[in-house]
Amino acid sequence: MAEESKMICSRCNQVLEMRELTFSYLGKNGTLKTPRCPACGRVYVSEALREGYVQKLEYFLEEASLQGGRHE
Amino acid sequence: MNTDYLKKFEDCLEGERPYCVTECPFRLDQKKFMEKAKRGSMKAAFRTYRDSVGFPKIASALCDAPCMNACPMQEPVDILGIEKAACMLTKDQTPIDYNIPKKNGKIAIIGGGISGLGALLRLSRKKYDVTVFEKEDHLGGNLWNLLDPEMFQKDLEDQLMYQEYEVRTNAEITSADMLSGFDAVYVATGKDGPDFGIRGAENEYGDKNVRIMNGIAWFAGGELLGLKPAYALANGLWIGTVIDNYLMTKNPYYPDSRIPSRMCDGIVDMSSEKPKVIPAGEIYTKEEAAEEAGRCFACSCEICVGKCDLLKYFNKMPLRVRDEVVATTLEGKTELKATPAKRLMSLCNQCGLCAETCPEEIDMDTLFMVGRQKMHRQGKMPWAFHDFFLRDMEQANGEASLVRIPNGFDKARYAFFPGCQLGASEPEEVVLAYESLVQQYPDTAIFLQCCGISASWAGDDERYQEILADIRKKWDSIGRPTMILACPTCIKEFKEHLPEIPVISLYEIFAEWNIVGNCVHTPYAVFDSCASRNDAGIKKAVRDIVSTMGAELEELPENSREAKCCGAGGHGIIADPKYAAYVADERIKESNLPYVTYCINCRDTFLSRGKDAVHVLDLLYKDFGEEEHMARKERTPEECQAGLYTITERQQNRVDLKKTILHLFFDETMETNSRRSDLTLIISDEMKKELSRKRIFEDEVAETIEFLERTGRTVINGETGTLTGYLQIGHATYWVEYRKAGERTFEVINAYSHRIKIELEAVWNGRRIEDDL
Numbered sequence: 001m002a003e004e005s006k007m008i009c010s011r012c013n014q015v016l017e018m019r020e021l022t023f024s025y026l027g028k029n030g031t032l033k034t035p036r037c038p039a040c041g042r043v044y045v046s047e048a049l050r051e052g053y054v055q056k057l058e059y060f061l062e063e064a065s066l067q068g069g070r071h072e
Numbered sequence: 073m074n075t076d077y078l079k080k081f082e083d084c085l086e087g088e089r090p091y092c093v094t095e096c097p098f099r100l101d102q103k104k105f106m107e108k109a110k111r112g113s114m115k116a117a118f119r120t121y122r123d124s125v126g127f128p129k130i131a132s133a134l135c136d137a138p139c140m141n142a143c144p145m146q147e148p149v150d151i152l153g154i155e156k157a158a159c160m161l162t163k164d165q166t167p168i169d170y171n172i173p174k175k176n177g178k179i180a181i182i183g184g185g186i187s188g189l190g191a192l193l194r195l196s197r198k199k200y201d202v203t204v205f206e207k208e209d210h211l212g213g214n215l216w217n218l219l220d221p222e223m224f225q226k227d228l229e230d231q232l233m234y235q236e237y238e239v240r241t242n243a244e245i246t247s248a249d250m251l252s253g254f255d256a257v258y259v260a261t262g263k264d265g266p267d268f269g270i271r272g273a274e275n276e277y278g279d280k281n282v283r284i285m286n287g288i289a290w291f292a293g294g295e296l297l298g299l300k301p302a303y304a305l306a307n308g309l310w311i312g313t314v315i316d317n318y319l320m321t322k323n324p325y326y327p328d329s330r331i332p333s334r335m336c337d338g339i340v341d342m343s344s345e346k347p348k349v350i351p352a353g354e355i356y357t358k359e360e361a362a363e364e365a366g367r368c369f370a371c372s373c374e375i376c377v378g379k380c381d382l383l384k385y386f387n388k389m390p391l392r393v394r395d396e397v398v399a400t401t402l403e404g405k406t407e408l409k410a411t412p413a414k415r416l417m418s419l420c421n422q423c424g425l426c427a428e429t430c431p432e433e434i435d436m437d438t439l440f441m442v443g444r445q446k447m448h449r450q451g452k453m454p455w456a457f458h459d460f461f462l463r464d465m466e467q468a469n470g471e472a473s474l475v476r477i478p479n480g481f482d483k484a485r486y487a488f489f490p491g492c493q494l495g496a497s498e499p500e501e502v503v504l505a506y507e508s509l510v511q512q513y514p515d516t517a518i519f520l521q522c523c524g525i526s527a528s529w530a531g532d533d534e535r536y537q538e539i540l541a542d543i544r545k546k547w548d549s550i551g552r553p554t555m556i557l558a559c560p561t562c563i564k565e566f567k568e569h570l571p572e573i574p575v576i577s578l579y580e581i582f583a584e585w586n587i588v589g590n591c592v593h594t595p596y597a598v599f600d601s602c603a604s605r606n607d608a609g610i611k612k613a614v615r616d617i618v619s620t621m622g623a624e625l626e627e628l629p630e631n632s633r634e635a636k637c638c639g640a641g642g643h644g645i646i647a648d649p650k651y652a653a654y655v656a657d658e659r660i661k662e663s664n665l666p667y668v669t670y671c672i673n674c675r676d677t678f679l680s681r682g683k684d685a686v687h688v689l690d691l692l693y694k695d696f697g698e699e700e701h702m703a704r705k706e707r708t709p710e711e712c713q714a715g716l717y718t719i720t721e722r723q724q725n726r727v728d729l730k731k732t733i734l735h736l737f738f739d740e741t742m743e744t745n746s747r748r749s750d751l752t753l754i755i756s757d758e759m760k761k762e763l764s765r766k767r768i769f770e771d772e773v774a775e776t777i778e779f780l781e782r783t784g785r786t787v788i789n790g791e792t793g794t795l796t797g798y799l800q801i802g803h804a805t806y807w808v809e810y811r812k813a814g815e816r817t818f819e820v821i822n823a824y825s826h827r828i829k830i831e832l833e834a835v836w837n838g839r840r841i842e843d844d845l
Contacts, residue, residue, distance in 0.1 A: 006790040016787060025828040026454055037787075041836030044787045044796060045807060047824045058827045062454040062647075063414055 007044050009037035016044055025061045032057065077439055081394045083432040085334060085373035092139035092151065092371075094333040097306035098131065100124040102139065102151065102368070109154050109365035114358055117365075118162035121155055122231070126193045126309050128165065129227040130186065132156045133219055134302040144337070147348040149368045150356075157356035165227075169234040174199045177319040180254040181205065182245045182268075185213020186301055187294025187308035188260035189228060194312020196235035200319070203254075204237065207244035213262050218301060248285055256315045260294040260308060267292055279326040289324045291315065339431060340371045379429050380436065381636065381655045382420055390434060397439055401446035411452070417443040418457050419644035419651050421637035422529065423602035429634070440642075444531030455803050456827045457647045458530035460767045463802075464723070465526040468492035469539065472726035474520040475546045476738060478510065483551025484517035488578070491559030492522035494672045494689075496722035499729035501689040502558075505578060506733065509556065512585070517550045518733055520726075523562040529643045540569055547573055556581060558689075560601035560610065560671045561641070579670055579688060583613035592623035592691055597663045599628065599678075599685070600635035601671035614670045614688050621691060628662045640673040646767075656681045666707075679716055682709020718764030720771070749774035754819040763823055772801055773823050776808045794821050798830070805830060 007016045016035035021043055023030055032053065035044045045054065092102045100121065108117035118128065125131035137152040159165075177200045181188045184206035195202045204211070215224050248268050251257055259270050270292040273283040281292040293311055294304035310329040318324050349364040351357070356364060376390055377383045383393070396413035420440035427435035447453040472495070477484045488509050490502045509516045524539030547555070547570075554574040557563045566575045596618065604610045618625055630636070639645070639655035656677050666684035668691065669675040678685035684707045690696075717725060727744055734740040751774045755763070763770065776799040780786050786797040789809075796809040805828070809821040 007796075008788045008790050010784060010786045010788050010795065015790075021833075022831040023828040024831050029831065035787075039836075041833060042785070042787060043798075043830055043833050045798070045826065045830075047807070047822060050807070050824050050826050054826050054828060058456070061828075062456070063411070 007035055009040060009042045011042065012037050012039040014039050016042075025058060028061055030057070077435045077442070078394070078398075080432060080434045081391065081439075084390050084434055085339070085432060086389050086391050088335055088373060089331065089333050090371035091142040091144060091333055091335055094330060095138040095142035096124075097135075097138070097303045097330070098124040098126075098309065099329065100139075103370045103372070105158075106149070106151075106154075106365045106368040106370060109158065109361050110368070112358055112362045114158050114161045114361065115164075117154075118158040118165070121158055122165070122167070126190050126305065127186075127224075127227045127231050128155075128159050130215070130219065130224050131302060131305060132159050133223070134186075134300075134305065136300070136302065144340070144371070145342055145345050145367070145369070147345070150348065150364055153351065153356055154361045154365055157358070157361040160355055161358055161361075165230050166233060167231055170197075172197075172199045174201075175319070177201065177256070177315075178254045179203070179315060180245075180251050180257045181260060182251075182257065183213065183260040183262055183265065183294070183296075184208075184211035184239065184241075185260060185262050185294065185304070186215055187262075187296075187299075187304040187311075188213070188258065189232075190305045190308025191258045191260065191293075191311040191315070192237055192308075193231060193235070194309050195315060196232070196237045198312065198316055200315075202237045204239045205243045205245050206239065206241045209241045211239065211241075214295060214301060248288075248290070251288065252286065254288055256289045256318055257291070258308070258311050258315065259290060259292040259296060260304075260311075261296050263295045263298070265296050267296060271296065275324050275326065277323075277325060279324075282324050282326040284324060289315070289318050291324075291326055335371060335373065336431060339373045339375060340369050342369060345369075373431065375429055375431065376426050376434070376436065379425050379634070379636075381658060382416070382651075383436075385651055385654055386416065388416075390436060393436065394439060397443045401443045401450075401452075403450060413443065414447070414452070414454070415647050417447070418453075418647040419642065421602070421639070421641035421644065421655065423605075423635075423637040423641055425602070425605070425634060425636060428605075441528075441531070444529070445533050446531075448531035448533075453531055454647075454827075458526070458532075458643055459803055460646060461526040461643045462530055462532070462535075464719075465492065465522045465524070467723050468496075468520075468522040468726055469542075472520060472723070472730050474518055474730045474733060475550060476734075477517045477550050478515060479738060481515040483515070484553040485515045485551075486513050486556055487517035487519045487547070487550060487553040488556045489519040489521070489523075489558070489562060490578075491557065491562045491672075492520075492726070493676075494558050494687075495520060495729045496725050497672045497676055497717065498687065498689065499725045499732070501687070501693050502729055503732055503736065504693050505558070505689060506737070509578075509581070510737065516556070517553055518737070519546070519550075519555065520730060520733070521546075523559075523565045525561055525565055526643065528565070544570060544573070558670075559673075560603035560607070561673075563607070563610070564603040577607075577610045577613065577670075579613040579617060580609050582692070583616040586620065592618070592621040592696075595624040595626055595665055596668045596686070597626045597628050597665040598632070599638070599659070599667040599669045599674055600631055601669065601674055602635045602637040602641060603671070605635040610670065614668070617688055618668055618691060623668075623691070625668075626663065626665055631659065631662055638669075638671075638674040638677040640677045653681065656683075676716060679712045682712050684712050718760050718770075719767060720760070720764065720769050723769070749778050750816065751778055752814070752817040753777070754813055754817065759820060759822070766824060768806065768823050768825055772806050772825075773808050773820055775799065775801060776806045776823075777810055777818050777820075780808070780810075800829065803827070803829075 014037055017038050018033050019036040020031045021034045105117050105120045122128045132155050139151050140148040179195055179200050179202045181191050181204045184204050192202055192204055259268055270283050270290045274280050275282045283290050293307040314326050346367045349360050351360050397417055400411040400413040417440040422437050424437050427433050488506050495502045524536045527535040556578050557575055558578045600611055638659055639652040645652035660683045668688055669685055670688045672687055675685045675687045731742045734742045753774055779799045780797040786795040794809050794811050798805050798807045804825045806825045808823045811819045813819045
């Protein structure tokens with residue numbers, strides 16, 4: 001059961017859906033998939049996502065050498 | 073910038089030839105040979121041997137093994153025995169036939185003895201047009217007097233089988249003019265043979281036994297020069313390279329083929345030498361040879377790798393590290409160039425052991441430190457690596473800082489500088505120590521501040537210099553007192569960067585006073601701080617204090633000789649927590665006894681890894697009681713960790729320390745209003761520890777909740793009803809999951825932070841949704 005299905009936007013009262021989110025770190029930009037409110041785009045980053053993919057991304061960008069730009 | 077530390081790397085002994093190789097006339101790569109023999113691959117070992125010696129059977133019969141005299145082992149490895157075994161055990165000794173195009177160049181070899189044949193082998197394999205002139209009617213020269221003809225003739229035949237060359241027997245060369253038309257000549261006429269004036273001649277580069285005559289390069293070598301047969305063969309093989317070089321460059325270089333080794337005694341630890349393997353028969357069997365080869369230490373200088381946790385952990389040698397650091401810190405966009413050492417250089421503990429133990433005094437610490445400074449200047453240092461420590465330092469130097477002379481004095485003779493960490497970990501001990509000092513020397517000032525090491529380790533030299541200047545100014549303003557320091561790192565930094573300020577350690581003062589604390593009846597091991605490695609005074613003082621209290625002290629086998637970092641040094645723990653844990657665990661392995669430290673960072677590092685440790689001031693001021701001392705031996709990791717303050721408590725401790733000192737010693741009341749928010753948070757003890765582990769201050773949690781409540785920017789968990797949202801504070805983004813428990817009271821369920829920044833959240837489906845983002 002996906003986590004986003006139990007998260008509700010407190011403004012639009014809509015269930016969050018997996019959407020793209022733009023981020024930046026150390027001068028580089030990219031996108032990742034995260035639960036967002038389909039109406040207003042409000043973001044939710046769960047701790048599981050933070051401990052998993054986001055951390056890997058950070059680690060990677062800290063070492064970033066030739067690669068840059070989008071990371072999906 | 074001074075780049076002497078980089079020049080030093082040129083002297084690195086990495087890859088230096090071992091003793092045996094420099095003595096070997098053939099420059100046989102013994103490490104390669106032994107490695108193959110060791111794993112029982114005699115055929116591969118044979119090939120390595122043959123590639124170096126040209127004629128393996130002849131060479132192994134002629135060679136008197138100078139390598140074995142050079143071997144520094146008690147009983148040298150029987151290198152010659154293994155070589156002979158490799159020759160005997162390899163059935164197919166025929167060479168590999170390479171399809172190489174013919175090369176331009178006509179070479180004459182005068183003399184078909186062992187040296188001339190060596191040159192013939194090398195030059196014909198390179199596909200030059202080679203002619204051997206032999207005055208007798210057969211090849212071999214002096215070999216006929218030395219070896220079994222059947223054996224050496226078979227070896228010559230085998231190794232030369234695929235080569236094309238011309239041999240003219242009964243062709244004595246009596247004058248140089250007879251060889252016009254050749255490009256190069258090798259004179260290998262044997263002992264007492266004619267030398268055509270080449271012997272002893274010197275070229276413009278100072279190389280001997282070479283001369284250009286009528287446009288032809290003449291080289292002399294072999295037994296003609298008085299060399300022993302094995303060396304004559306090696307000389308002939310070397311001529312192959314010399315003449316090849318000459319024909320390609322027209323420079324008649326003829327340097328000595330042997331390069332002296334810079335290896336010296338003590339580089340390789342041979343204490344684990346195994347006894348020599350004696351062959352059951354005449355020569356080694358494959359198994360015996362493998363076992364004997366296994367005794368070889370494959371000598372190379374790896375002192376730094378043995379000493380440095382970082383090099384060992386990442387399995388990197390110094391030259392590669394240098395290249396990676398230099399590449400990483402070159403100016404230029406990271407998109408266009410590699411930055412392989414970004415994290416690596418952020419992990420060095422800055423303990424300085426590398427330069428102290430390297431035979432060439434190569435200083436990796438400075439390489440890493442300068443690298444960090446360069447990264448910082450170029451804005452390439454990931455902010456996350458040091459952000460926490462820098463903010464913590466600013467707190468210690470801001471609201472928690474205090475510099476005061478006791479009332480009634482206009483200048484201080486002494487000033488107590490406990491360092492920023494002791495006051496955060498053990499504020500009461502700082503108060504008690506200050507009280508002791510003031511009792512003895514009433515004009516002792518208090519100096520609460522960070523020495524600036526966090527800025528230094530972050531590569532922010534500008535900020536570091538500012539802090540040093542600030543300390544200097546304050547020190548000056550209180551009458552230039554002797555500073556009494558409690559932290560080994562502060563002592564090291566003061567001595568190095570504030571040499572005008574006289575310093576002494578708190579422990580030396582206490583040891584001199586014969587200060588008596590509690591009675592300690594249990595054994596401890598003193599863990600020396602890496603910053604005090606060479607500070608005999610402080611090391612002795614701490615031992616004296618602890619022994620006076622009655623504790624039995626055990627010396628740590630490694631640490632007491634060469635103190636290494638506990639893992640906290642250099643502030644690499646955020647860049648790679650696993651590495652920091654590895655370093656701490658390496659130190660913990662040394663003894664099961666609880667450690668006594670005199671650096672509070674060491675103590676806290678060990679406690680956080682579940683290893684029992686006390687600070688020497690804990691023993692003096694905390695009344696553990698006999699039972700607790702006894703029980704310490706059995707403390708569980710959880711019990712060890714339980715005593716540690718959270719990062720929020722630590723900052724509060726610093727403020728409370730300042731408040732207490734102002735109250736007790738200066739009769740002042742300090743208004744504290746350090747909290748950034750007036751919310752009341754309900755946080756379980758477990759969650760407090762968890763936040764501390766994640767390096768999230770409770771103030772940051774409060775600030776986030778306050779923002780979320782004000783803006784309503786939350787999402788609701790449909791199952792539990794909890795609210796979650798984020799706020800960016802400084803560089804980092806903080807997420808908090810919470811529940812409202814009252815008007816201004818909130819229960820914190822969870823919090824976490826990340827380094828990536830959320831962008832463009834306000835723009836959704838091409839429309840701007842919220843203006844406050």
